[in-house]
Amino acid sequence: MPQKPSIPKGTRDFSPAEVIKRDYIIQMIKKNFELYGFQPIETPSFENSSTLLGKYGEEGDRLIFKILNSGDFISKVDDVTYSSKNSNSLAPKITEKALRYDLTVPFARYVVMNQNEIDFPFKRYQIQPVWRADRPQKGRFREFYQCDADVVGANSLLQEVELIQLYDAVFSDLKLNGTTIKINNRKVLYGIAEVIGAKRLLVDFTVALDKLDKIGEDGVRQEMLNKGISETAIAKAAPLFGLSGSNANQLAVLKDILQESEIGLQGISELEEIIGDVDKLGLTTSSLRLDVTLARGLNYYTGAIFEVAAPEGVQMGSIGGGGRYDDLTGIFGLKDVSGVGISFGLDRIYLVLEELNLFPQEISVSLDALCLNFGENEGRAALKLVAELRKNGLRADLYPSPTKVQKQFKYADRRKVPYVILLGDKELQEGKFVVKNMTTGDQKTYSLSEPETFIQELNS
Amino acid sequence: MPQKPSIPKGTRDFSPAEVIKRDYIIQMIKKNFELYGFQPIETPSFENSSTLLGKYGEEGDRLIFKILNSGDFISKVDDVTYSSKNSNSLAPKITEKALRYDLTVPFARYVVMNQNEIDFPFKRYQIQPVWRADRPQKGRFREFYQCDADVVGANSLLQEVELIQLYDAVFSDLKLNGTTIKINNRKVLYGIAEVIGAKRLLVDFTVALDKLDKIGEDGVRQEMLNKGISETAIAKAAPLFGLSGSNANQLAVLKDILQESEIGLQGISELEEIIGDVDKLGLTTSSLRLDVTLARGLNYYTGAIFEVAAPEGVQMGSIGGGGRYDDLTGIFGLKDVSGVGISFGLDRIYLVLEELNLFPQEISVSLDALCLNFGENEGRAALKLVAELRKNGLRADLYPSPTKVQKQFKYADRRKVPYVILLGDKELQEGKFVVKNMTTGDQKTYSLSEPETFIQELNS
Numbered sequence: 001m002p003q004k005p006s007i008p009k010g011t012r013d014f015s016p017a018e019v020i021k022r023d024y025i026i027q028m029i030k031k032n033f034e035l036y037g038f039q040p041i042e043t044p045s046f047e048n049s050s051t052l053l054g055k056y057g058e059e060g061d062r063l064i065f066k067i068l069n070s071g072d073f074i075s076k077v078d079d080v081t082y083s084s085k086n087s088n089s090l091a092p093k094i095t096e097k098a099l100r101y102d103l104t105v106p107f108a109r110y111v112v113m114n115q116n117e118i119d120f121p122f123k124r125y126q127i128q129p130v131w132r133a134d135r136p137q138k139g140r141f142r143e144f145y146q147c148d149a150d151v152v153g154a155n156s157l158l159q160e161v162e163l164i165q166l167y168d169a170v171f172s173d174l175k176l177n178g179t180t181i182k183i184n185n186r187k188v189l190y191g192i193a194e195v196i197g198a199k200r201l202l203v204d205f206t207v208a209l210d211k212l213d214k215i216g217e218d219g220v221r222q223e224m225l226n227k228g229i230s231e232t233a234i235a236k237a238a239p240l241f242g243l244s245g246s247n248a249n250q251l252a253v254l255k256d257i258l259q260e261s262e263i264g265l266q267g268i269s270e271l272e273e274i275i276g277d278v279d280k281l282g283l284t285t286s287s288l289r290l291d292v293t294l295a296r297g298l299n300y301y302t303g304a305i306f307e308v309a310a311p312e313g314v315q316m317g318s319i320g321g322g323g324r325y326d327d328l329t330g331i332f333g334l335k336d337v338s339g340v341g342i343s344f345g346l347d348r349i350y351l352v353l354e355e356l357n358l359f360p361q362e363i364s365v366s367l368d369a370l371c372l373n374f375g376e377n378e379g380r381a382a383l384k385l386v387a388e389l390r391k392n393g394l395r396a397d398l399y400p401s402p403t404k405v406q407k408q409f410k411y412a413d414r415r416k417v418p419y420v421i422l423l424g425d426k427e428l429q430e431g432k433f434v435v436k437n438m439t440t441g442d443q444k445t446y447s448l449s450e451p452e453t454f455i456q457e458l459n460s
Numbered sequence: 461m462p463q464k465p466s467i468p469k470g471t472r473d474f475s476p477a478e479v480i481k482r483d484y485i486i487q488m489i490k491k492n493f494e495l496y497g498f499q500p501i502e503t504p505s506f507e508n509s510s511t512l513l514g515k516y517g518e519e520g521d522r523l524i525f526k527i528l529n530s531g532d533f534i535s536k537v538d539d540v541t542y543s544s545k546n547s548n549s550l551a552p553k554i555t556e557k558a559l560r561y562d563l564t565v566p567f568a569r570y571v572v573m574n575q576n577e578i579d580f581p582f583k584r585y586q587i588q589p590v591w592r593a594d595r596p597q598k599g600r601f602r603e604f605y606q607c608d609a610d611v612v613g614a615n616s617l618l619q620e621v622e623l624i625q626l627y628d629a630v631f632s633d634l635k636l637n638g639t640t641i642k643i644n645n646r647k648v649l650y651g652i653a654e655v656i657g658a659k660r661l662l663v664d665f666t667v668a669l670d671k672l673d674k675i676g677e678d679g680v681r682q683e684m685l686n687k688g689i690s691e692t693a694i695a696k697a698a699p700l701f702g703l704s705g706s707n708a709n710q711l712a713v714l715k716d717i718l719q720e721s722e723i724g725l726q727g728i729s730e731l732e733e734i735i736g737d738v739d740k741l742g743l744t745t746s747s748l749r750l751d752v753t754l755a756r757g758l759n760y761y762t763g764a765i766f767e768v769a770a771p772e773g774v775q776m777g778s779i780g781g782g783g784r785y786d787d788l789t790g791i792f793g794l795k796d797v798s799g800v801g802i803s804f805g806l807d808r809i810y811l812v813l814e815e816l817n818l819f820p821q822e823i824s825v826s827l828d829a830l831c832l833n834f835g836e837n838e839g840r841a842a843l844k845l846v847a848e849l850r851k852n853g854l855r856a857d858l859y860p861s862p863t864k865v866q867k868q869f870k871y872a873d874r875r876k877v878p879y880v881i882l883l884g885d886k887e888l889q890e891g892k893f894v895v896k897n898m899t900t901g902d903q904k905t906y907s908l909s910e911p912e913t914f915i916q917e918l919n920s
Contacts, residue, residue, distance in 0.1 A: 003570040005792045011504035015577070017583070035850040037827050037857030040479040044471035044603055045505065045559075045589060048527075051465060065506075068526040068555055070839040074547045082728050085542070087534045095528050097468050107467040108471050114632060117475070119874050121860040124476070129505060133530040143504055154860030158839055162858075165847060187765050277840060281847060332465045366653060367497055372880075379618055380737060386624060391494040395774040397497025398622075400581040400614030414579050 008144030012132070018200040020351060020366065021359050022145075023081055023176065026127060029147045029344050032169045033386055037161060038125040043106040043443065045129070053098070055105045055331070057299070063132045066095035099131040102157065103148045104300075104328065104341065111152055112332035120153030138278075139317060139348050148322075150341030152329070157270060159401040160304045162278040163342045167320060167411045168342065175358050177285040177309035181320070184294040185271050186256060186301050186323070191264015192240065192292075195257060196233035205229060205294035209240070212301040213293070217241045247275050247290040254292065267303075274304060302326040307344060312364045319348045364416055368458065369435075372408045373399040382423045385433060385451055392455045412438065419458070423448075463690060470594070470602030478663070479825065479862045482605075482810060484539060485634065486587060489607045492629045496622060498585040503566040506557040512742075513558070515565045517759065523592045526555035559591040563608045564760075564788065564801065571612055572792035579772050580613030580797075597882060599736045599808050604714045607780075610801030612789070617730060620764045620784065621737045623802045627768055627780060628746040630804065635818050637745040639779070644754040645731050646783070647759050648714060651724015652700065656693035665689060666755035673753070685853050690806070700752055707735050707750040715751065724844070727763075762786040766802060770812045779808045824876055826855065828918065829895075831881040833859040842883045843910035845893060845911055852915045872898065878919070883908075 007013060020346045033040075046067055052403035055059050069076070077093045084090070088441055100106050107442065111118065127147045134140060149166065151159045153351045171179045185203050193202040208220050215223070220241065224234050239257055251272060253449045258264030271290060278288050286308075296305045303324030322342030329337045352360055369389060371382040387394035398410045412420050422434040422443075431448045446454045467473060474482065477606045493500075506527055513521050529536070537553045544550070560566050563586045587607045594600060594661065609626065625640055649669075653662040664687035668680050675683070680701070684694050701718055703710050711732060717778045718724030731750060738748050746768075755868045756765045763784030770776045782802030814818055829849060831842040842858045849856035859868045872880050882894040882903075891908045906914045 003510060003792055006508060007504055007511075007569075007575050008506060009510055011506065013504070013574070014502040015574070016499035016501060037830075037855060039476035039826055040483070041476060042474040042479055042482075044467055044473070045591070046468060046471065046603075048466060050463060051467075060599060062530070065530070067559075068468040068528050068551060072547045074545055083547070084536050087532045090534060091528060099527075100718065109467075113465050113467075114473070114475070119871050123857070123860070126860075131505070135533075143506075145750070151860055155834075156861050157840070158843060159842065159860060166623050169850070180509070213688055216863055270546075271769070278842075281844060312583070332463055355569070366499055368495065370497075374615075376616075379616070380740075383618060383621065383737075383747065385743060393495070395494050396495060398618065400583070400611055401616050411579050425640070434517060 001343055008142070010140075012141060012143070016366065021353075022346065024359065024363050025346060025353070026147065027220060028173045029170050029346075030125070031148050032166060032173065033125040033147075035169070036123075036149070036166050037254065038123045039428070040202065041107070041110060041124050041126055042128060043103070043110055043126070046099050047106055049092065049096055049098045050100055051109050052105060055300075058100055060101060061334065064101050065099040065131050065133055066091060067093055067097040067099070067415050069096055070395060082308075086412055088151045096311055100128075101132060102130050103146045103343075104150070104325075105126060107148070107150060108328040108339075108418050109332055111337070112329050112334045115334055116188055121151055123149070123151045125149045133201065139351055141347060145346040147344040148224055148340055148341055149343075152197045152339040153336050154340075155338050157273050157304075157344035158277070159340045160270075160274045161281070163306070163322065163340065164274070164278050164286075164288060165281065165283070167306075167342060169284040170284055171308075172284040173374045174349070174353065175451040176311065176349070176353065176356070177433055179286045180309040181283075181286050181288050182291040182294050182309060183271065183274065183288060184291055185267035186305060187263045187267025187270065188258070188292065189267075191261035192237060194261045195262065195416070196236040197230075198233045199371050200434055203299070205237075209237075209380050210295045211267070243292055247288070250290045250292065251275075270304060296321060296323060300328050304340070310348075311356070314352050314355060316348055316352055318345070319352060320344045346407060365418065367397055367415050367417045367420055368394045369396045369419040370408075370412045370417045371396065371398045371423060371433075372405060373400045373402045374405075374424045378402075378423055381428050381448070382421070383425065385421070385448065388451045392452075394455065394458065465648045468602070470596035470600075472603070478822065482610060482811075482821050484819065484823050485806060485809055485813070486605075486607065488586070489630050489806075492626060492633065493585040493607075493609050494595070495629070496609070496626050497584075497853060497868040498583045501516075501567070501570060501584050501586055502558045502588060502867065503560070503563070503570055503586070503885060506559050507566055508697065508868065508887070509552065509558045510555055512565060513560055514761075516561055520561060522592055524561050525559040525591050526551060527557040527559070529554055529556055551845055561592060561593070561783060562590050563588060563606045563611070563803075564785075566611060567608070568788040568799075571791055572789050573796070581611055582613055583609070583611045585609045590686065597911050599811055601807060607804040607806055608801055610799055612797050612799040613796050615683075616801075617733050617736070617764075620734045621741070621767070623743065623800065624746075624748060625733070625737050625743070627766075628743040631746055631768075632744040634809070634813065636771065636809070636813065636816070639746045640769040641743075641746050642751040642754050642767045642769060643731065643748060644751055644764060644765050645727035647723045647727025647730065647751065648718065649727075649755060651718040651721035651727055652697060652744045653676055654721045654724065656689075656696040658689045658693045661689050665697075667845050669697075672701065672757040687830045702859045703752050704822075707748070708720050710750045711735075721816075727749045730763060756781060756783060756885065757889065762787040770808075771816070773814050774815055776808055776812055779805045781805075811881055826884065827857055827875050827877045828854045829856045829879040829881055830868075830872045831856065831858045831893075832865060833882045834865075835863045838862075838883055838885060838888055841888050841908070845881070845883065845908065848911045849915065854915065854918065870879070886920060893899065 073094045081089050109383050129145050131143050167181050190204050193199050210222040301323040305323035307318040307322035324340040326338045373379050386396045386398050420436045432445050436443045533554045541549050559864045589605050591603050649666050653659050668683040715728050760782040765783035767778040768780035784800040786798045833839050846856045846858050880896045892905050894905050
């Protein structure tokens with residue numbers, strides 16, 4: 001019995017049409033990363049477990065894929081651990097490596113390891129897959145690509161301004177008009193927690209606040225109460241629930257609430273500067289909106305945080321996110337290196353472009369000319385012609401076997417080939433070949449000794 | 461104490477300069493794959509273990525990286541297995557997924573799973589990393605890229621001819637002149653085994669024969685004897701040890717040895733056809749050489765086999781390899797689909813190009829213009845100018861912080877930026893900016909309101 005093949009849950013095969021579309025997005029992101037002065041790096045798919053564990057919270061640790069040690073892995077487990085039969089104690093004894101969970105922690109590790117070779121400030125981009133043992137659902141996979149751009153070693157808020165422009169540039173190039181870049185600042189969140197006296201409950205507070213859209217004001221209040229945040233504190237935070245209007249209006253309200261929090265006011269001032277500069281420089285198709293409910297899960301952020309929402313009407317989680325982190329390299333021994341970065345969610349951007357029908361038609365053509373195969377002799381002559389076309393930069397092919405002409409034409413149709421070349425016995429004897437334009441149906445004859453005539457016509 | 465970071469044995473970080481060079485090779489390979497009509501697919505990094513295990517021999521199974529099941533993985537192990545404390549019995553109970561070992565088996569799995577959507581013959585290419593728990597050494601890593609092109613569903617030997625041309629096209633584009641494409645045919649090897657009566661010992665025979673270059677004729681004889689191949693059989697094979705000269709000469713000798721082996725003669729006839737066609741079409745910088753000692757380890761090959769050697773004088777294992785396999789999809793339930801493919805060894809090609817100094821100079825420039833940062837106000841104005849340059853397709857950047865000018869110039873030097881822009885307080889007041897050509901040292905002044913003058917000069 002042959003095996004019935006399948007692929008692991010949460011992973012995907014990509015067909016030619018899908019790879020081409022994904023590549024279209026990646027190339028657009030890459031082009032803009034380079035226009036903005038970022039340089040590429042790549043890190044290994046798996047890291048030492050110690051590099052990854054403890055960096056993403058307890059939940060994150062659980063979602064990290066661990067790689068079984070090679071060879072006689074059991075022999076390295078002590079008897080006590082083995083007889084405990086406890087998966088949590090056993091796992092670290094039989095695995096030393098793990099698949100990367102994101103690109104930020106490996107980047108921090110890279111920066112620390114290569115600090116003597118790197119010219120700071122260092123603007124790097126990285127486009128690679130990451131893996132999470134998460135429950136798969138729409139737009140969430142166990143293997144997916146992240147496309148990250150980060151600057152480390154520069155405190156200036158102009159970095160934040162540039163990253164917002166970069167988001168706008170990529171989405172404009174992709175013709176994905178109407179994206180919203182949400183911005184907030186962790187310092188503002190700390191300030192709020194300070195003012196309402198729920199400092200130690202900051203994470204709970206922001207997680208609850210983040211749900212305002214989903215569960216409404218009452219839901220958020222209830223969740224805050226459940227988490228032990230006092231009625232008084234919640235009352236002080238109340239103006240936040242109704243915060244709306246222009247960025248300037250929101251900033252004014254926030255300034256009022258935060259007047260006694262030094263860190264909060266610092267956050268406000270940062271936001272004012274960033275938003276002011278972006279307004280002056282202008283965005284092409286995105287808009288920048290202050291969103292005080294934006295918190296972002298990762299706890300390494302310390303300043304500005306971003307998240308990008310798809311155009312209104314498209315049901316999709318954020319298609320990008322990022323922020324400022326002041327001490328990510330500290331865990332690996334390099335202090336006082338501030339970083340700020342953004343990430344593009346390739347898979348979700350793909351789904352949005354697909355839904356809005358924004359992939360350009362022309363990328364679906366992957367072959368310029370197909371030469372039909374009429375048999376061994378004709379095939380050989382065709383191969384020579386095809387070689388000539390390829391040398392001139394045309395994507396050309398000889399149909400691989402001399403099957404029925406109808407089948408070959410069907411193949412040409414399905415691959416959307418614009419030109420089909422007919423080089424049968426008769427043409428061969430006359431030293432000619434016939435080209436059929438698949439759009440118009442027109443046929444034209446060329447001399448086999450002068451294929452450049454056809455090539456020139458195609459290129460013009 | 462902060463962690464001292466490191467990366468797993470046999471893996472690598474790639475710096476910007478390295479990524480750019482790797483990408484140069486990949487783009488050249490990809491361009492030619494597409495010119496030859498191949499379409500891209502991608503498969504997941506990990507497969508179900510059952511898809512991979514048993515496909516690469518016992519040694520291969522040992523080298524496959526297995527992924528520990530998530531959650532309470534121990535609870536799924538039965539008591540008998542657990543108390544055996546045997547790594548080999550335990551591994552399959554606690555791992556269900558494994559990192560792919562090559563791209564060929566996942567491709568076969570893909571073809572079978574998508575057989576109803578695929579238009580056969582199917583020409584696919586795939587450029588992705590693979591992982592092997594091999595002992596690392598020069599040019600051998602635990603994570604490395606394979607670049608594969610395969611045709612499935614076409615028996616015609618013209619495929620082999622095209623693949624040889626494809627090798628030649630890629631290496632010629634890379635200016636890597638003087639590569640040797642070695643060719644042999646598994647049928648010839650079967651034929652030899654048949655003639656010398658060592659049919660069941662074919663693998664041992666070919667493995668020993670393959671070492672002719674390394675251990676010499678006596679070594680090979682000894683190894684064959686050790687493996688149980690008789691003196692008589694080895695004597696019959698003796699003409700093979702001295703086989704040399706032109707492809708035509710070698711074919712003549714082989715034909716003589718194999719006159720009583722039907723399969724052997726079929727192999728000869730295939731070789732004659734392929735070599736004849738390639739000779740007629742011609743190669744640009746590679747040469748095609750019959751090498752009867754070429755066996756290749758993987759046992760799914762059934763017809764032509766290839767291996768590419770770097771130019772003479774470069775110490776490096778094969779930089780590419782491939783062959784015809786008649787029933788790879790059979791293991792997954794799809795019979796009678798013949799395939800043939802080749803692979804490019806990215807890492808080794810990289811090392812060869814590096815050794816021969818063949819990477820083009822221009823790819824090391826990753827930024828066209830760097831604007832120095834003289835402070836907050838100047839920085840803001842510069843950001844506007846930089847945005848304008850980027851919109852016109854120039855890779856431009858503002859130095860991220862207003863540090864010492866000397867440090868900024870040093871950065872420009874190290875990044876090999878051809879143009880440095882000076883926009884200080886004085887220039888800002890005069891509405892101007894100064895561009896310094898870093899090659900000639902010349903400086904030129906432009907108006908801030910007309911950056912297009914500079915852009916035009918740069919593009920011309």
